[in-house]
Amino acid sequence: MNNEKKKLIIPYLIPAMALYLVFFIGPALYGLWISFHDWSGFTKDMDFVGLKNYLNIFEDPIYWQSFKNMMLILLVGGIFVFFIALLFTSLMSQGVTAKKAIRAIIFFPNIIAPIALAIVWNYLYRYDIGFFNSVLKIVGIDPVNWTSPNNIMMSAVISIVWYSTGFYAIILLGGVDKIPNTYFEAARIEGASTFKIFTKVTLPLIWDVFSIAVILWGINAIRLFDFLFAFGGPEPPSRMWNTAMYQYILGFGQRTPIYQLGYSSAVAVSMVVVVLIFVITGRKLFKREVYEL
Amino acid sequence: MKSNDRSILLVIGKALLYIWVIFILFVLGWIVLASLKTNQELFDGFWKLPETLQWGNYYTAWVQSDLASYFFNSVIVVTVSVLGIVLVSAPAAYVLSRFKFFWKEPLTLLFVIGIGIPYQAVLIPIYLLLLKTGLINSHLGLIIVYVALSLPFTIFILTGFFQTLPAEVEEAAAIDGASANTVFWKVMLPMARPGLITVTILNAVSLWNEFLLAKAYINVNDKYTLSVGLYQFYQSMQYNSDWVSLFAGVVIIIFPILIFFLWLSDRIIEGMTAGSGK
Numbered sequence: 148m149n150n151e152k153k154k155l156i157i158p159y160l161i162p163a164m165a166l167y168l169v170f171f172i173g174p175a176l177y178g179l180w181i182s183f184h185d186w187s188g189f190t191k192d193m194d195f196v197g198l199k200n201y202l203n204i205f206e207d208p209i210y211w212q213s214f215k216n217m218m219l220i221l222l223v224g225g226i227f228v229f230f231i232a233l234l235f236t237s238l239m240s241q242g243v244t245a246k247k248a249i250r251a252i253i254f255f256p257n258i259i260a261p262i263a264l265a266i267v268w269n270y271l272y273r274y275d276i277g278f279f280n281s282v283l284k285i286v287g288i289d290p291v292n293w294t295s296p297n298n299i300m301m302s303a304v305i306s307i308v309w310y311s312t313g314f315y316a317i318i319l320l321g322g323v324d325k326i327p328n329t330y331f332e333a334a335r336i337e338g339a340s341t342f343k344i345f346t347k348v349t350l351p352l353i354w355d356v357f358s359i360a361v362i363l364w365g366i367n368a369i370r371l372f373d374f375l376f377a378f379g380g381p382e383p384p385s386r387m388w389n390t391a392m393y394q395y396i397l398g399f400g401q402r403t404p405i406y407q408l409g410y411s412s413a414v415a416v417s418m419v420v421v422v423l424i425f426v427i428t429g430r431k432l433f434k435r436e437v438y439e440l
Numbered sequence: 441m442k443s444n445d446r447s448i449l450l451v452i453g454k455a456l457l458y459i460w461v462i463f464i465l466f467v468l469g470w471i472v473l474a475s476l477k478t479n480q481e482l483f484d485g486f487w488k489l490p491e492t493l494q495w496g497n498y499y500t501a502w503v504q505s506d507l508a509s510y511f512f513n514s515v516i517v518v519t520v521s522v523l524g525i526v527l528v529s530a531p532a533a534y535v536l537s538r539f540k541f542f543w544k545e546p547l548t549l550l551f552v553i554g555i556g557i558p559y560q561a562v563l564i565p566i567y568l569l570l571l572k573t574g575l576i577n578s579h580l581g582l583i584i585v586y587v588a589l590s591l592p593f594t595i596f597i598l599t600g601f602f603q604t605l606p607a608e609v610e611e612a613a614a615i616d617g618a619s620a621n622t623v624f625w626k627v628m629l630p631m632a633r634p635g636l637i638t639v640t641i642l643n644a645v646s647l648w649n650e651f652l653l654a655k656a657y658i659n660v661n662d663k664y665t666l667s668v669g670l671y672q673f674y675q676s677m678q679y680n681s682d683w684v685s686l687f688a689g690v691v692i693i694i695f696p697i698l699i700f701f702l703w704l705s706d707r708i709i710e711g712m713t714a715g716s717g718k
Contacts, residue, residue: 151620156539159531159624160547163591164703170588171554176566181565188568233452235460243454252461255468258708261650262667263690265673267471270683280469281486304581321713341450370558373651376630381488381675394560398567399656408564415560422556 182412193409200413209385210414213393216300217421220307220375220389221368228364231275237345238315240323241331250320253313265377268306269294303378309372311360317362322356323349335349358433365425369418390418471694473685482684486646492513498692500685501673503530507689509662510669517665521586524634527592528567528587528713532597538610545585554592562589563656570657577660585657586647594639602628639709642703644699666693698705 182200184193204210235253239246256264271278272293280290293302326349334344350357372391379387382401396410474482475497477490480566488613502508536548567576576583613627614620629636654665664672670689675685701708 148561149614151614152539153541155531155620155624156535156541158627159535162528163532163551163595164547165636166584166588167551167554167591170566170569170585171557171562171591172550174562174569175557177565177568178561231456236448238453238457243457246705249457249461250497250709251701252464254709255698255701256464258645258649260651260667260670260697261692262649262651262671262674263693266670266686267467269465270474272526276483276486278486278655308598318708318713321709324713331715342448365698366556366558370560372559373649377671377674381678391560395656397653411564415558415563418558419561422558424555 154322156231177416179255181409182416184409185236186408188406189406200410201417203410204413204417209388209393210384210390213388213390215370216387217389219300220371221239221365223362224304224308224368225313225361228312228315229416230402231308231312232319232360233345233350234298235312235316235317237341237349238324239320240349241341241344250317253294254311254317256310257297259315261312261373262377265312265374266305268302269380272302296384296386299379303375303387306378307368307374310374311364311367313365316357317361318360319353319356335389354433354435358429361427361433362429365429366422369422369425388423394418458537462572468694471690475684475691477684479682479684482680490578494684497685497688500682503686505689507666507669507671507673507692508574510664510666510690513579513663513668513669514648517583517586518644520579521583521590522643524587524641525590527641529591529594529598529639530629530632530636531624532591533595534602537599537602538605538607551592551595555596555686559589559652562598564609565590567656577663579658579660582654582657582665586650587651589653590643590647594643597639597642598632598635600696601632603633603636634711637707641700641708645700645708647695684717692711 181193183197184196185196185199186193239249243249274280274292274294275292277293279293283290292298330348330352331344332347338349370391371389371429375389376392378397379392383392385393388396394411394414395414397407397414400406415418443651472489476493476495477488478494481488481490502511536544536551570576570581570585573581573673575584607626609631613623618627649667650665651667651671654668655671658664661672670693673686673689677683
C-alpha cells in the first residue's frame with residue numbers, strides 16, 4: 148500500500164474514533180466504574196462499595212420481576228415472532244399474490260414510532276371501547292381487562308410481536324430469495340411436501356441469515372424500552388417493568404426522583420451480561436456446517 | 441412458483457398472512473379516522489364513523505399543542521445527525537475495508553461490539569458527560585450523541601459495502617494522478633451511493649422514532665423532539681381528554697415515515713436484507 152494512501156488512515160479514522168471513544172466506549176467504562184459505587188448523583192460523594200450493588204441485585208425482587216418480563220419478551224415473544232416470521236417467509240417465497248405489497252405492508256409497523264404504537268395499542272386494548280373487547284362482544288364473549296396489572300405484560304408482548312414480526316420476516320425472506328429456484332424445483336420433482344421443502348431445503352439454506360436475525364432480535368428485545376415505557380401509561384406499575392425500564396427509573400425516577408446511580412449502573416451492566424450470554428449461546432446453538440449455495 | 445399440495449397448514453397459513461396484512465391496514469385506517477372524529481364520536485364506540493371530518497384536530501395538535509415546534513426540532517436533529525453520521529462513517533469505513541494496517545482488526549472489532557451494547561450501559565454516563573460539557577438540554581448535545589451511538593451499525597454496513605467495490609477503479613484513478621483524497625471523495629464515495637442511501641434511510645427512520653435518549657437528555661419543553669413531545673401530549677390526557685387531537689398527533693408522527701416508506705420501500709427493504717447477508 149503506497150504512502151499516499153497511508154496518509155489517509157489517521158485523518159479518516161480520527162473523527163469516528165474520537166466520537167466513539169468519548170461518547171460511547173468512555174461512558175461505558177465509566178458506567179462500569181460507577182456501578183461499584185453508591186452515588187445519588189447530587190453530591191460529589193461517591194462511596195466505593197465494591198460488589199455491593201451486584202449483590203443487592205440478587206436480593207432485589209423488583210429486579211427479578213423485571214428480569215422475568217425481559218425474558219418474557221425475549222423468549223416467548225421471540226418464539227412467536229420467529230414462528231410467524233418463518234411461516235410468512237415460506238408462504239411468500241412459495242408464491243403469493245402481490246408479494247411486494249405484502250412485504251411492504253407487514254414491514255411497516257416496525258418503522259412506526261414506538262410512542263405512537265403505544266398510544267394506539269393502549270387504545271385498542273381499552274376495556275370499554277377498545278377494538279378487542281368490541282370484537283369479543285360481537286362474538287358473545289365476555290370482555291377482557293387487557294391492561295389490568297395481571298394482564299398488561301402479556302398484552303404488551305402481543306403488541307411487540309405484532310410490530311416486530313414483519314421486520315424479521317423480511318430479513319428471512321431476503322435469505323430465501325437468494326436460494327435458486329432450481330433447488331425448489333428439484334425438491335418438488337422428488338414429490339416433497341411443502342413442509343418437507345421448508346425443513347429440508349429452505350431452512351438449512353437460510354441458516355446463517357436465520358441466526359443473524361435471531362441475534363438481532365435478542366439485542367433489540369433485551370434493550371426494548373420505548374414501547375413498553377409509553378405503553379405503561381403515566382406511571383407504569385412495577386409489575387410490567389422490564390430491566391431496561393427499571394434501569395431508567397432507578398436513574399431518572401418516575402414521579403419522585405430516585406437517583407440511585409450506582410445501582411442503576413449495575414443493572415445496566417447486568418443487561419450487557421445478558422446480551423453477551425445470549426449472543427454467545429445463540430452462536431453456539433446455530434453453529435453448524437454452512438451450506439454454500 | 442406454486443406448491444404441490446393443498447395441505448391444511450398452507451391454507452391456514454395463508455389465511456393468517458392475509459388477516460395479518462388486513463389488520464395492519466385496518467389499524468392504520470382506524471388511526472386516521474379516529475383523528476378526524478370529535479371526542480364525543482370517539483367515545484361513542486370503536487366502530488363509529490365521523491359525521492364530518494374534524495380537520496380542526498390537526499390544528500389543535502399542530503398549533504395549540506405545539507407539535508409543530510417538536511416536528512421541526514426533530515427535522516433539525518435528524519437531518520444534522522444523519523449528515524454527521526455519514527460524513528464521519530464513510531471515510532472510516534473506507535479505510536477499515538480497503539486498507540491494511542496492523543490495528544485494523546481490533547479497531548473494526550471495537551466498532552462492531554458497539555452494535556450489541558445496549559444504550560442502558562451508557563445512558564447515565566453520557567448524561568453526566570453532557571451535564572459537564574454544558575450540552576444537556578441542547579439539540580447539539582443530542583445530535584452528537586446520536587452520531588456517536590449510530591457509528592457501530594453504520595460503519596458495519598458501510599465497510600461491507602466498500603469491500604465490494606472493485607480495486608481497479610481505485611488504482612486507475614491513482615495512476616491518472618489523483619490524490620488519495622480525490623480517489624475517495626470523487627471516485628469511491630460516489631460508487632458507494634447505494635450503501636450511503638441505505639444507511640441514510642435506516643438512520644433517519646430510527647432517529648426520527650428515537651425516544652429514550654431524547655427524553656433523557658432534553659428536558660426543556662420547547663426543545664423536545666416529536667416523539668418526546670407526543671409522549672408529553674399523551675401524558676396530558678390525564679387532565680385534558682382531547683384524544684382525537686392526540687390521534688392527529690399520532691398521524692403527524694407517522695406521516696413523514698409513511699411517505700418516505702411509500703417512496704422508498706423497496707430500497708429500504710433491500711438495504712436491510714443486503715446487510716443481513718453478511
